[in-house]
Amino acid sequence: xxxxxxxxxxxxxxxxxxxxxxxxxxxxxxxxxxxxxxxxxxxxxxxxxxxxxxxxxxxxxxxxxxxxxxxxxxxxxxxxxxxxxxxxxxxxxxxxxxxxxxxxxxxxxxxxxxxxxxxxxxxxxxxxxxxxxxxxxxxxxxxxxxxxxxxxxxxxxxxxxxxxxxxxxxxxxxxxxxxxxxxxxxxxxxxxxxxxxxxxxxxxxxxxxxxxxxxxxxxxxxxxxxxxxxxxxxxxxxxxxxxxxxxxxxxxxxxxxxxxxxxxxxxxxxxxxxxxxxxxxxxxxxxxxxxxxxxxxxxxxxxxxxxxxxxxxxxxxxxxxxxxxxxxxxxxxxxxxxxxxxxxxxxxxxxxxxxxxxxxxxxxxxxxxxxxxxxxxxxxxxxxxxxxxxxxxxxxxxxxxxxxxxxxxxx
Amino acid sequence: xxxxxxxxxxxxxxxxxxxxxxxxxxxxxxxxxxxxxxxxxxxxxxxxxxxxxxxxxxxxxxxxxxxxxxxxxxxxxxxxxxxxxxxxxxxxxxxxxxxxxxxxxxxxxxxxxxxxxxxxxxxxxxxxxxxxxxxxxxxxxxxxxxxxxxxxxxxxxxxxxxxxxxxxxxxxxxxxxxxxxxxxxxxxxxxxxxxxxxxxxxxxxxxxxxxxxxxxxxxxxxxxxxxxxxxxxxxxxxxxxxxxxxxxxxxxxxxxxxxxxxxxxxxxxxxxxxxxxxxxxxxxxxxxxxxxxxxxxxxxxxxxxxxxxxxxxxxxxxxxxxxxxxxxxxxxxxxxxxxxxxxxxxxxxxxxxxxxxxxxxxxxxxxxxxxxxxxxxxxxxxxxxxxxxxxxxxxxxxxxxxxxxxxxxxx
Numbered sequence: 138x139x140x141x142x143x144x145x146x147x148x149x150x151x152x153x154x155x156x157x158x159x160x161x162x163x164x165x166x167x168x169x170x171x172x173x174x175x176x177x178x179x180x181x182x183x184x185x186x187x188x189x190x191x192x193x194x195x196x197x198x199x200x201x202x203x204x205x206x207x208x209x210x211x212x213x214x215x216x217x218x219x220x221x222x223x224x225x226x227x228x229x230x231x232x233x234x235x236x237x238x239x240x241x242x243x244x245x246x247x248x249x250x251x252x253x254x255x256x257x258x259x260x261x262x263x264x265x266x267x268x269x270x271x272x273x274x275x276x277x278x279x280x281x282x283x284x285x286x287x288x289x290x291x292x293x294x295x296x297x298x299x300x301x302x303x304x305x306x307x308x309x310x311x312x313x314x315x316x317x318x319x320x321x322x323x324x325x326x327x328x329x330x331x332x333x334x335x336x337x338x339x340x341x342x343x344x345x346x347x348x349x350x351x352x353x354x355x356x357x358x359x360x361x362x363x364x365x366x367x368x369x370x371x372x373x374x375x376x377x378x379x380x381x382x383x384x385x386x387x388x389x390x391x392x393x394x395x396x397x398x399x400x401x402x403x404x405x406x407x408x409x410x411x412x413x414x415x416x417x418x419x420x421x422x423x424x425x426x427x428x429x430x431x432x433x434x435x436x437x438x439x440x441x442x443x444x445x446x447x448x449x450x451x452x453x454x455x456x457x458x459x460x461x462x463x464x465x466x467x468x469x470x471x472x473x474x475x476x477x478x479x480x481x482x483x484x485x486x487x488x489x490x491x492x493x494x495x496x497x498x499x500x501x502x503x504x505x506x507x508x509x510x511x512x513x514x515x516x517x518x519x520x521x522x523x524x525x526x527x528x529x530x531x532x533x534x535x536x537x538x539x540x541x542x543x544x545x546x547x548x
Numbered sequence: 549x550x551x552x553x554x555x556x557x558x559x560x561x562x563x564x565x566x567x568x569x570x571x572x573x574x575x576x577x578x579x580x581x582x583x584x585x586x587x588x589x590x591x592x593x594x595x596x597x598x599x600x601x602x603x604x605x606x607x608x609x610x611x612x613x614x615x616x617x618x619x620x621x622x623x624x625x626x627x628x629x630x631x632x633x634x635x636x637x638x639x640x641x642x643x644x645x646x647x648x649x650x651x652x653x654x655x656x657x658x659x660x661x662x663x664x665x666x667x668x669x670x671x672x673x674x675x676x677x678x679x680x681x682x683x684x685x686x687x688x689x690x691x692x693x694x695x696x697x698x699x700x701x702x703x704x705x706x707x708x709x710x711x712x713x714x715x716x717x718x719x720x721x722x723x724x725x726x727x728x729x730x731x732x733x734x735x736x737x738x739x740x741x742x743x744x745x746x747x748x749x750x751x752x753x754x755x756x757x758x759x760x761x762x763x764x765x766x767x768x769x770x771x772x773x774x775x776x777x778x779x780x781x782x783x784x785x786x787x788x789x790x791x792x793x794x795x796x797x798x799x800x801x802x803x804x805x806x807x808x809x810x811x812x813x814x815x816x817x818x819x820x821x822x823x824x825x826x827x828x829x830x831x832x833x834x835x836x837x838x839x840x841x842x843x844x845x846x847x848x849x850x851x852x853x854x855x856x857x858x859x860x861x862x863x864x865x866x867x868x869x870x871x872x873x874x875x876x877x878x879x880x881x882x883x884x885x886x887x888x889x890x891x892x893x894x895x896x897x898x899x900x901x902x903x904x905x906x907x908x909x910x911x912x913x914x915x916x917x918x919x920x921x922x923x924x925x926x927x928x929x930x931x932x933x934x935x936x937x938x939x940x941x942x943x944x945x946x947x948x949x950x951x952x953x954x955x956x957x958x959x
Contacts, residue, residue, distance in 0.1 A: 138759040139728045140670040141819035141827045148835060155838055182621035187613040195847065199606045202598040202805060205944070210593035210804040245656055245841070252840045256691065259551040276839045280667065317550045348549040393621040394613060394846040408552035416552045424559060427566055428687045429663045430656070434845050435805040436606065533616070 144282040147293065153272045153517040154180045157501075164505055171509050176536045176543075178467075179511035181326065181486065181529045183391040184536075185459060187440075188452030191390055194443035198436035209435045214427040216243030216399070220438045224399060227445040228384065234371045240403050240419070242426060243433045243441075247356050247383040247398040251320070252277030254352060254381060254400065257421050258318060258408060265316040267309045268298040269518030269525075271326045271354070291520040300521050301328060307479060307488070308336060311343050319344065321370075322354040324361060327518045327527040328488040329464075329480015331366045337373050344379035348409065351380040356398070359389035359457050360464075361483045369401075377403040388460075388485060388531075389453050390444045397433055397441045460485050463537040464530035470541030471528070485530040488515070497523055508543035555693040558704065564683045564928040565591045568912075575916055582920050587947045587954075589878075590922035592737065592897065592940045594802040595947075596870060598851075599863030602801055605854035609847035620846045625838040627654030627810070631849045635810060638856040639795065645782045651814050651830070653837060654844045654852075658767050658794040658809040662731070663688030665763060665792060665811065668832050669729060669819060676727040678720045679709040680929030680936075682737045682765070702931040711932050712739060718890060718899070719747060722754050730755065732781075733765040735772060738929045738938040739899040740875075740891015742777045748784050755790035759820065762791040767809070770800035770868050771875075772894045780812075788814040799871075799896060799942075800864050801855045808844055808852045871896050874948040875941035881952030882939070896941040899926070908934055919954035 157179050165172050201207035215221070221241040229236035244250050251274055260283055266274055275293065278284055285294030292298060297316050299309035307330040309321065321340065323332040332340075344351050353370040361368050370376045385398035392398075404419045432438075443449045461482075468481030477490040491500035497514035504510050504526070515525030530537065568590050576583050612618035626632070632652040640647035655661050662685055671694055677685055686704065689695055696705025703709060708727050710720035718741040720732065732751065734743040743751075755762050764781040772779050781787045796809035803809075815830045843849075854860045872893075879892030888901040902911035908925035915921050915937070926936030941948065 139761040139819040140672045141821055141829070141832070142668055142670050143821050145668070145832045145835065146821070146827070180622065184616070184619065184621065186616050186619055187610075189614060192610055192614040195610045196607045199598075199603055199610065199847070202802075203600060203603040205595070205597050208595065208597055208802075208805075210595065210802075211591065212805055245845070248842055249840050257553050257556070259553050261551050273839055280836065280839065350550040391613075391619075391621075393842065394619075394623055396842060396845045408550040410552055410554050410557070416557070418552070421552070421556045424556065425691065428684055428691065429660050431659055431804065431807060434656070434807045434848050436610070436847065437845050 142280070142282070144280055147279050147284070147286050148276060149287040153513070156517070157511065157513065160502070161505065161511055174509040175511060176509065176532065176540055177511045178529045178532060178540060179513045181388070181531055183388060183393050183531045184533055185391060185456055187391050187395065188444060188449055188456065190443040190446050190449035190452055191395070191440040195395075195436040195440040198439035202435065212432040212435060212438070214430050214432050215239075215423060216241065216432055217438055220442045223442045223445045229369065229371065229401070234369060235377070236371060236401055237404070240401055242400045242402060242422060243438060244398050244400065245396040245433055246387060247354065247385040248273050250383050250398060250400050251352060251354060252281075253425070255281050255283065256425060257418055262317040263297055263315065265297040265299055265312060265319040267301050267320065267322065267325070268292070268520060269301060269327055269515060269522030270320065271322060272518060274320045275519075291516065298519070298521075301325070301330070302521060306330065308332060311339060315347055317347070317349050318352065319349055320352045320354065322356075324357040324484035326357065327486055327513065327515065327522065329484035329486040331361060331363075331483050334365065334367050334373070337367055337370060341370070341373045341375050341379060345375050349379065350406065350408065351376075353380050353382045355382055356385040357388055357484060358384070359453065360461060360485050362461070363483055366483060371401065377405045379406070381406065386441050386444060389457065390441070391456055392441070395437055395440060397437050459534070460530045463532060463534065466537050466541055467528050467530055470544055474545055481530070487528040487530065489526050489528060491524055491526055497526055500526055504544070504547060507547045508540070510540050510543055553691070553693070555691055558690050558695070558697050559687060560698040564924070567928070568922065568924065571913070572916065572922055585920040586922060587920065587943065587951055588922045589940045589943060589951060590924045592799070592942055593804050594799060594871075594942045595944055596802060596867055598802050598806065599855060599860055599867065601854040601857050601860035601863055602806070602851040606806075606847040606851040609850035613846065623843040623846060623849070625841050625843050626650075626834060627652065627843055628849055631853045634853045634856050640780065640782065640812070643780075645780060646788070647782060647812055648815070651812055653811045653813060653833060654849060655809050655811065656807040656844055657798060658765065658796040659684050661794050661809060661811050662763060662765060663692075664836070666692050666694065667836060668829055673728040674708055674726065676708040676710055676723060676730040678712050678731065678733070678736070679703065679931060680712060680738050680926060680933030681731065682733060683929060685731045686930075702927065709930070709932075712736070712741070713932060717741065719743060722750060726758055728758070728760050730760055730762045731765065732762055733767070735768040735895035737768065738897055738924065738926065738933065740895035740897040742772060742774075742894050745776065745778050745784070748778050748781060752781070752784045752787050752790060756786050760790065761817065761819065762787075763794065764791050765794045767794060767796040768799055768895060769795070770864065771872060771896050773872070774894055777894060782812065788816045790817070792817065797852050797855060800868065801852070802867055803852070806848055806851060808848050870945070871941045874943060874945065877948050877952055878939050878941055881955055885956055892941070898939040898941065900937050900939060902935055902937055908937055911937055915955070915958060918958045919951070921951050921954055
């Protein structure tokens with residue numbers, strides 16, 4: 138008799154973003170006259186065209202496949218060598234950070250990576266997760282059997298939640314209880330907070346002392362404009378002994394539909410067996426990719442590589458500037474309306490306290506109905522997200538200006 | 549202290565194909581004068597250009613991303629609806645098989661799928677795997693912790709191996725010991741054997757009786773030309789209650805570098821909790837994809853869809869005919885040389901008994917050195933593969949003719 142993975146049955150309700158889509162559809166079924174008026178600032182999905190450098194590289198790579206002499210079949214499971222070199226050079230070595238080409242592992246996006254990385258670890262690790270948090274970290278761990286059952290009101294037994302609240306500036310504090318695996322996201326999805334250098338150094342020191350590993354999600358690093366803020370955990374000395382970094386081209390190059398990201402897993406990173414043996418993780422991660430994947434689509438790899446060309450870099454910078462100005466306008470609009478708001482600088486998300494008497498799903502529904510604007514209820518990111526909404530800056534300028542106008546008029 | 553998944557440490561040696569690549573490199577380092585002479589019939593990788601219909605669709609989809617009005621961001625985690633409809637219609641409903649659009653789950657290839665499917669199941673299942681077998685099935689299960697340690701000479705404790713030998717025509721027999729999850733591959737990688745209808749019906753009857761589930765890998769179904777042979781397990785009545793089918797565009801459309809495949813997981817497929825509760829797997833598989841993926845690259849999906857157009861179908865048929873004629877020539881060449889050979893009809897692989905006194909790695913080395921032809925040692929596919937080699941028909945006609953010529957002259 139085929140026996141099911143019962144951990145799946147612990148998953149509460151739907152995954153957040155399909156649930157938002159379902160509620161928007163329900164509203165439109167009820168009020169179809171608003172279907173052209175809806176502006177989506179919920180799911181953090183880019184809206185502006187793909188950089189021309191990537192488009193041309195992908196079309197040209199596709200044409201290569203049409204000719205026997207330039208045809209490419211199976212590529213390396215972890216990405217083409219020259220693509221990995223471009224990335225290691227462009228994102229790390231050119232900034233003085235030591236990352237080897239083969240420490241870059243290409244993937245179809247960091248959503249998958251932040252779950253897949255757990256495959257390298259046993260079920261006995263104590264896992265620290267910020268609250269609020271990007272829900273894929275949590276749901277992936279539930280499915281793996283790394284948690285207990287759900288709590289009423291959100292969250293799962295067996296995880297160590299690190300509260301990110303107004304009181305601590307939405308920055309997770311190092312826990313008293315020892316933990317082994319730590320998810321950090323900077324700039325944060327959903328709060329838009331960036332972890333300052335000294336705090337990140339404290340995390341690295343903690344991880345090294347306790348032989349813990351930090352999963353550092355830097356999917357939004359391109360939005361960091363303040364040079365004093367770290368864009369990579371590898372800017373911190375000692376991080377090569379205790380961190381994996383997740384990167385994505387989704388929000389820098391507009392690749393949400395193209396699908397490409399990567400992990401940086403240093404050769405010096407180790408975990409331990411129950412018997413105390415120290416095991417380097419780089420060969421395991423390599424084996425994982427070679428066994429479970431044949432790498433990222435060839436044309437997509439060439440598209441990602443083109444983002445590092447002179448034109449590509451300029452086009453990425455323009456995209457990022459565009460969304461950052463959106464974020465500034467949204468933050469300003471919220472503040473002008475008298476709402477408490479955070480983020481929106483060095484980050485594409487604005488984190489807004491919902492006014493009384495609403496809770497976050499109720500305010501989500503209120504804004505949907507009154508302003509025809511879709512936001513993300515903070516409660517969807519965890520219990521500490523209750524009382525907030527996240528507004529995404531990924532939109533056209535015209536839509537953002539209109540959202541600000543409409544929000545101003547909502548009671 | 550971060551605790552490692554110790555199951556990885558059971559994995560013996562390298563994954564087969566990187567190991568072959570390593571040995572070829574070692575030979576060329578020793579004899580660099582042969583580097584232009586090597587012909588690769590080892591890894592089953594296509595060589596001929598991508599069908600023009602797919603190339604044009606992918607280029608056009610890429611250009612869509614360059615314009616705001618046609619830009620696509622995140623797609624559905626399981627694939628675009630119209631792409632799933634094209635596939636369900638083209639591969640199943642047009643052949644009288646009942647498969648709904650949303651029973652198609654797009655992925656970046658079936659190598660990943662045949663491991664990922666295990667995520668839905670507990671560790672207590674008894675898993676049946678043919679021997680010889682595509683090594684990714686086994687290695688994926690080792691990494692998941694579904695096996696014990698390695699046996700000397702290949703294989704792992706805790707799996708139920710189904711011998712495929714000359715005596716049984718390389719067709720796995722239904723085991724006496726009860727099993728819960730069964731991997732079948734038809735046409736078989738590596739032996740090129742196709743499971744006949746009555747035998748597949750016996751497997752379905754077994755699975756239904758024992759509430760087992762069959763993972764049916766049909767990655768090479770396009771090569772089945774004999775209309776009496778089943779191309780899908782869903783041609784067998786009752787399979788919708790006991791089977792998942794894996795399909796790939798790698799060998800039909802030449803997508804090994806493009807990366808696209810799909811699973812068919814019927815809504816009527818269930819597994820059971822320890823408490824005996826029956827759990828439909830379709831919502832779990834959907835949740836798995838939505839949590840761990842944002843779907844296949846947009847342009848790749850459009851490329852796969854284009855393989856079902858009138859031009860696309862013709863171009864796929866031409867590709868398949870080309871490789872099938874190669875397979876016929878290779879099989880004929882082996883037989884003419886006096887070697888016992890199977891497969892090569894309705895399948896792109898020829899399975900050849902190695903002559904005395906060689907074992908399969910020794911014959912691999914012999915052919916590499918004497919004929920500068922790379923094949924795959926059967927032992928790489930399991931203990932029952934010892935004494936055989938697999939020759940892949942994925943090559944140009946000129947190379948295949950040359951391989952036949954060179955093999956004829958090898959002592």
